[in-house]
Amino acid sequence: MNRSRQLALVLIVATLIAAMGSHWVASWLKVKTTAAQAFTVGKQNGNPPAFLAASSVGGYAISWELISTQLDMQIKVWGIAGGSPYEFEQFQKRVPEARTTFIVVSTYDLDEALICDFRAAIVPIGQTIETLRTIHSDRDYWKRTLKQYPMTWLRTLFPTLGRSRGIMGRLRENVVNLIKPSSHTSETLAGPTIKFGKGAADDEYMRQKVSDWSKSQIAGKLVATRVDFQGAHSFNGPKRLAFERMLQYTDKRGRTIVIVLPVSPAYSKEFMHPEAVQEFEYALTRLQQGAPRAEWLRLDQLPGLASDENFCDLVHMNIFGKQIATEALQTWLKQPAHQP
Amino acid sequence: MIFTSFEFVLFFAVVVGVRSCLRNFNVDKWFLLVASYVFYMSWSIPCGFLILGTSLTDYFVGVGLGRIENERKRKLLLVVSIVANLGVLAFFKYSNFFLANASASLNVLGFEVPRWHFDILLPAGISFFTFQSMTYTIETYRRNLKPCHNLRDFLLFVAFFPQLLAGPINRAVNLLPQFAQRVRATILEFESGLAQFAMGAIKKMVISDQISPHVDMIFAAPGNYDAVTLLEGVLGYAVQIYCDFSGYSDMAIGCARMMGFHFMENFQMPYSSLNITEFWRRWHISLSSWFRDYLYIPLGGSRKGTGRTYINLLATMLLCGLWHGASWNFVFWGGLHGTGLAIHRAWKQWDPLGTFKEHRFFQLAWNIFARLLTLSLVLVGWIFFREHSWTAAWQYLSRIATWSHDGTRFASPYILAALAAVILIHLMVPKDSNWSINFPKRPVFVRGLAYGALLFLIICFGATDATPFIYFQF
Numbered sequence: 001m002n003r004s005r006q007l008a009l010v011l012i013v014a015t016l017i018a019a020m021g022s023h024w025v026a027s028w029l030k031v032k033t034t035a036a037q038a039f040t041v042g043k044q045n046g047n048p049p050a051f052l053a054a055s056s057v058g059g060y061a062i063s064w065e066l067i068s069t070q071l072d073m074q075i076k077v078w079g080i081a082g083g084s085p086y087e088f089e090q091f092q093k094r095v096p097e098a099r100t101t102f103i104v105v106s107t108y109d110l111d112e113a114l115i116c117d118f119r120a121a122i123v124p125i126g127q128t129i130e131t132l133r134t135i136h137s138d139r140d141y142w143k144r145t146l147k148q149y150p151m152t153w154l155r156t157l158f159p160t161l162g163r164s165r166g167i168m169g170r171l172r173e174n175v176v177n178l179i180k181p182s183s184h185t186s187e188t189l190a191g192p193t194i195k196f197g198k199g200a201a202d203d204e205y206m207r208q209k210v211s212d213w214s215k216s217q218i219a220g221k222l223v224a225t226r227v228d229f230q231g232a233h234s235f236n237g238p239k240r241l242a243f244e245r246m247l248q249y250t251d252k253r254g255r256t257i258v259i260v261l262p263v264s265p266a267y268s269k270e271f272m273h274p275e276a277v278q279e280f281e282y283a284l285t286r287l288q289q290g291a292p293r294a295e296w297l298r299l300d301q302l303p304g305l306a307s308d309e310n311f312c313d314l315v316h317m318n319i320f321g322k323q324i325a326t327e328a329l330q331t332w333l334k335q336p337a338h339q340p
Numbered sequence: 341m342i343f344t345s346f347e348f349v350l351f352f353a354v355v356v357g358v359r360s361c362l363r364n365f366n367v368d369k370w371f372l373l374v375a376s377y378v379f380y381m382s383w384s385i386p387c388g389f390l391i392l393g394t395s396l397t398d399y400f401v402g403v404g405l406g407r408i409e410n411e412r413k414r415k416l417l418l419v420v421s422i423v424a425n426l427g428v429l430a431f432f433k434y435s436n437f438f439l440a441n442a443s444a445s446l447n448v449l450g451f452e453v454p455r456w457h458f459d460i461l462l463p464a465g466i467s468f469f470t471f472q473s474m475t476y477t478i479e480t481y482r483r484n485l486k487p488c489h490n491l492r493d494f495l496l497f498v499a500f501f502p503q504l505l506a507g508p509i510n511r512a513v514n515l516l517p518q519f520a521q522r523v524r525a526t527i528l529e530f531e532s533g534l535a536q537f538a539m540g541a542i543k544k545m546v547i548s549d550q551i552s553p554h555v556d557m558i559f560a561a562p563g564n565y566d567a568v569t570l571l572e573g574v575l576g577y578a579v580q581i582y583c584d585f586s587g588y589s590d591m592a593i594g595c596a597r598m599m600g601f602h603f604m605e606n607f608q609m610p611y612s613s614l615n616i617t618e619f620w621r622r623w624h625i626s627l628s629s630w631f632r633d634y635l636y637i638p639l640g641g642s643r644k645g646t647g648r649t650y651i652n653l654l655a656t657m658l659l660c661g662l663w664h665g666a667s668w669n670f671v672f673w674g675g676l677h678g679t680g681l682a683i684h685r686a687w688k689q690w691d692p693l694g695t696f697k698e699h700r701f702f703q704l705a706w707n708i709f710a711r712l713l714t715l716s717l718v719l720v721g722w723i724f725f726r727e728h729s730w731t732a733a734w735q736y737l738s739r740i741a742t743w744s745h746d747g748t749r750f751a752s753p754y755i756l757a758a759l760a761a762v763i764l765i766h767l768m769v770p771k772d773s774n775w776s777i778n779f780p781k782r783p784v785f786v787r788g789l790a791y792g793a794l795l796f797l798i799i800c801f802g803a804t805d806a807t808p809f810i811y812f813q814f
Contacts, residue, residue, distance in 0.1 A: 001784075003527040010531070010787045017792025022799050147346050151804065162804040164550065172753060215748040223553045223752075230805065 019157045026159040029170040032081050033159045035121035036091065041075040042068030050100040052077035053088035053246065058104030060206065060316040061261050061299070063326040070330055073100065082116040082228075084109045085243035086131075090122050092246055099254030103246060106261040106300070107272055107280050108315040112237035113229040117163070120148035131238045141237075144230060165227060206319050210264050211308035221314050222270050233276040235283040247291035256294040259329065260284065262306035267314040297332050299325055341382045342808060343537075343591040344545055351379065352595060359599065365522050369492055372500070372599075379501035380464070387463035390428065395498040397424045398473045399491055405480045406487030414481060421477035425470040432462055437666030465505040467663055471630055473498050476512035478634055485513050493519040502595040506588050506809055508606040508626035518601050525600035528780050531787075533597030536776040538794045540590025544809070545802035547758045548584040551576050552807065554752040559726055562736040566747040570740050574719050576755035577726050579762045581810055582611065585624070588809045594776070609771045611762070614710045616680040616717055622771075631660050642685075649685065654678035664725070669733060673724045680717050 001009070026033055041052075041064040052064065052075050059079065068075050076098070078091040085103065092101070108114070119128075125146075132142055151162050160167055210218070250256040263272075272280070288296060299305060302324070310321030317325060332338055341348045355375050362368045381388040401421040408414050430438075439456040446453045476497070479485040488494045497516045503509075525533065558565055558573030565573070589606035596603045610623035620628045636656040642649040654675065661674020696702050720737065727733035739747075769775065780787065 006784055007527055007531050010784055010791060013784070013788030014791035014795055017789065018795035018799055021792070021796040025800050143345075143347070147804075150346055158799045160800045164546075164801045164803055167800055168550075168754070216750045219557065219748060219750045220752070223557050226557075227553050227805075 015157075022158040022160045025167060029167060029174070031160060031163055031166055031170065033155070035118035036078040036080045036083075036087075039077045039079055041065055041077065042073065044074050045072065047073045048097045048099045049074040049076050049095060050102060051075075051092060051095040051098040052102045052104070053085065053092065054102065054104035055080060055083040055109045057106050057109055057261055057263075057315055057317075058102075058259070060312070060318075061322055061325045062104070062259070062329055063322060066326055067329060067333070070333060071100070075102070080116060080118055080122065082109070082114065082118070084114075084116060084239045085246055086239045086241075087116050087119060087122045089242045089246050092249060096253075101246075101250040101254070101256045102259065103243070103256065104259045104261060105243070106263050106315065107235075107276075108263050108267065110235055110239055110243070110280065110283070111229065111271075112234040112239055113232065115144060115148070115230075117148075119145070120152040125149050128238075131241060135237055135241065137237070140230075145238075165224065169224075206312050206316075206322070208312045209309050209318055209320070210266055210311045210313065213308075218266050222266070225267070225271070225314055229271070233271060233273075233279075235276075235280045240283050240287070243287055244290050247287060247294055251291050251293055256291065257297065258287075258294055259297045260300045261317075261325070262300040262302070263315045264308055264311035264313075265306060266308055266311075268306070295338060297329065299328055302328055341379055343588065343595070344541055344549075344802075344804075344807075347382075351375075356598065359524075369496060369519065373492055373496045376496065376499040376501040376504065380499060380504055383464045383505075384461065387461075390463055390466075391469055391499055392495070394425060394428055394470060394473060395495050396491075397421065398477050398498070399488070399494045401477050402480045402487040402494070403489065405477065406489075418477055418481040422474065425474050429466060429470050432460055432466055434662075434666045435460060468507045468509055469498055469504060471627075472503070472507075472509050472512075474634070475509070475630070476516065479511070479513055485516070488512075488516055490520070500596075500601070502592040502599075502601075503603060506585070506592070507624075508589055508592065508603050509630050510603055510626065514604065515601070523600040525598055529600060530598050531780040532776050533594040533599075535594070535779055535791065535794075536590050536597065536774070537594030538791065538798070539776065540587040540592075540594060541802070542794060542797055543583040543587030543590065545804070546797055547761060548580050548587060549803035549805065549807050550801070551580050551752070551754045551758045552584075554754050555580050558750065559736070562727075562732060562739060564747050565739075566745055566749050567740050567743045569748065569750045570736060570744075572750075572752065572755055574723055574726075574736075574740070575759055576752070577722050578611070578719055579755070579758045581722065581725075582607070582762065583758070584810045605774065609766050609769065611715060611718070612711065612766045612771055613714050614707060615684050615714055616677065617684050619714055619718060620677070620681070627660070627663070631656050631663075635659060646686075646689075650682040653681045653685065657681060668730060669724045669727060672730075673721050676717070676721050676724070 025031070040049075050068075050071065050073050052058070054062075054077060056079070059077075064075055064077070076095050078088070078094075080087050085105070088103070116122075128145055128149075132145060137145075155161050213221075247256060247258075284296075288294070304310075305321060305324050305328075310317055310324065312318035312321075341351060355372075358371060359368060362371060377388055377392075380391060398421055401417050404417045405414055408417065435458050439458070443453045443456050476485065476488070476494070480487050488497070493516065496519050497512060500515070555573055555576040558569060559577070562570055562573075586607035593603045593605065604626055606625050608622045608625070610619050613619040613622055636652055639652045639655065640648055641652060644652075655678075657674040657678030658671055659674070661670040661672070661677070664670045664673070693706070697706065723736050724730075724733045727736060779790070782790075
């Protein structure tokens with residue numbers, strides 16, 4: 001065999017080995033490779049279902065089973081790890097019969113510096129280019145957003161590509177579990193797991209409290225989160241535009257309930273500087289002005305909820321926080337002013 | 341365009357693909373020149389004109405040096421080239437440093453002056469391409485090199501994209517003749533270049549980029565951590581900077597070899613050095629040899645007595661420190677290494693251990709001690725190199741020296757794993773060989789398995805954020 005053919009063969013063998021290894025690691029470590037997972041909460045009872053636009057932050061914070069029972073309607077939701085209105089928007093039109101829409105957000109998932117790992121698999125490239133042009137995005141943001149598309153294509157062959165942090169988190173978790181089987185500390189390193197259905201509260205991970213963590217653990221999580229953020233924290237970009245469009249869409253069709261969730265004080269202290277808080281509030285004000293009929297519940301302003309006691313990691317609530325937040329939402333929904 | 345980005349992979353694939361279709365040698369070189377300028381201008385368009393300007397100056401100086409026989413005039417031409425290159429470097433890199441120090445000094449003397457500052461954008465790779473270009477005029481002046489009469493070849497020598505941003509600083513004597521020949525990579529060279537590129541990508545993406553957030557966190561607030569964590573931080577930085585810069589060099593050398601060009605090696609297991617002199621023969625070889633050949637030896641080297649040798653060593657390393665950045669931290673870092681080199685030289689001449697070194701056990705123990713001592717000096721140097729201010733560096737060092745217990749202890753599994761990997765590589769891989777050269781001669785199955793493993797590491801553990809290389813700031 002001549003050297004050119006030999007090299008071609010070597011490269012094919014190498015690619016195959018790497019691809020097989022990548023698929024094996026993805027399945028062994030249960031790395032999330034599907035962009036969105038559909039969930040239905042509650043039973044179909046003839047009433048039009050509600051559409052829920054929420055990332056794992058919303059899934060952890062509210063017991064949607066209870067809300068479904070209280071409102072007597074099924075809730076349809078697509079779980080997207082690290083999702084934001086920019087991705088939720090794509091699923092909104094899949095439930096045209098919905099007369100009630102819940103949009104659950106926080107400073108974490110509305111932050112434009114954080115781009116969902118699955119964005120390119122969900123949002124068509126044409127729409128992304130159009131959005132980037134509309135917001136006059138800078139070059140770095142263009143590059144960061146558009147490079148996700150070839151990455152998504154390559155992930156067919158190598159599902160672990162660009163997911164090193166999740167892999168290392170899972171790997172570490174597996175090793176720690178081997179040594180100490182009850183350990184459950186590195187969930188966010190591997191990326192949040194989305195829980196919308198029953199049994200979520202039984203998860204051992206959700207029982208831990210950030211307040212019990214050592215300073216070292218908090219420091220480690222903050223580093224991991226900082227890696228996800230690239231560029232300055234901002235709340236004025238594609239996510240806000242998509243949020244605006246979602247509100248306009250639901251405004252014509254029925255009731256919209258926007259729930260703003262808190263994040264842990266450890267997170268706020270590190271990432272939400274006064275200018276970022278101001279920009280976040282300004283973005284919410286503009287959204288409220290753009291859709292005056294939408295109903296807003298600011299759980300981030302609920303006294304006592306934003307405590308490290310109520311979070312199982314930097315942004316996800318634990319079962320204690322979930323109980324408080326769910327009760328607050330149930331009470332709010334019962335108020336005459338918020339009856340449909 | 342960073343070597344680890346999608347854009348670069350695409351750009352390089354296009355360059356290699358188009359070159360393979362070009363049959364005309366002249367067109368091929370024009371194409372490489374255009375590609376190199378496109379690569380550089382993707383960082384900054386105006387900076388493309390700067391590199392063109394400095395290249396033209398040195399080209400015409402070189403032509404002049406070839407024509408003129410009068411030694412005084414030749415020296416004058418060389419001075420023109422040095423002043424032009426160092427002037428550009430000084431303006432872009434050191435203006436604010438000099439201005440800040442001047443205003444601070446005047447304020448100390450009682451003159452109330454405001455803090456002067458220019459808004460200057462530091463052109464990427466300026467320290468590298470000016471030094472590379474200077475090797476041409478100096479060697480032409482010394483008559484070690486014939487002047488290049490082909491402007492295109494000379495422009496390509498300065499701007500050739502694999503080495504443009506952070507070296508290796510290739511000597512005109514080695515690289516320029518390669519542009520005069522019809523160069524095409526053999527399949528063996530291509531594979532060897534690809535293997536070296538992949539190894540560099542692993543160093544950068546799997547090790548350096550993964551630990552950098554952890555190292556950054558520790559260096560950002562050293563007062564918050566205990567001594568163990570601070571030690572972990574500086575060890576982490578030692579690993580990060582080595583993997584980042586040697587990774588870049590491997591990728592640059594690999595890219596060039598895939599196109600048939602040969603660059604000098606830049607790193608050879610520096611952390612396994614037995615003394616600081618050996619460290620500088622293994623760390624950033626192209627820069628250390630540049631300073632040796634164009635500064636230390638012209639200053640007199642070791643030919644003008646013991647005292648003068650130490651002064652020459654110190655002066656060379658102080659300037660080497662300043663080359664890295666416009667800050668007193670870098671000057672101190674250079675001074676520390678210069679002092680280390682001088683002390684090692686004195687120790688070697690004194691040789692107090694004499695025949696003790698012949699005992700096998702003593703030799704082993706001494707080698708371990710010498711390695712640790714060398715590494716300690718290098719680590720202390722890295723603290724000053726990495727910290728943004730003098731005060732922060734001292735705080736960092738004093739907290740380690742006093743073995744401070746107050747503060748958080750943060751054990752980063754990333755840093756510890758990377759440290760273990762680098763120690764293992766330094767122990768297992770022969771110090772003076774480049775595995776990628778001979779590896780393509782191994783059987784197909786072995787190569788397929790090895791490259792598959794390298795690709796697997798990048799795909800599973802590589803950071804894909806395309807973080808800029810540390811040495812781009814210099």
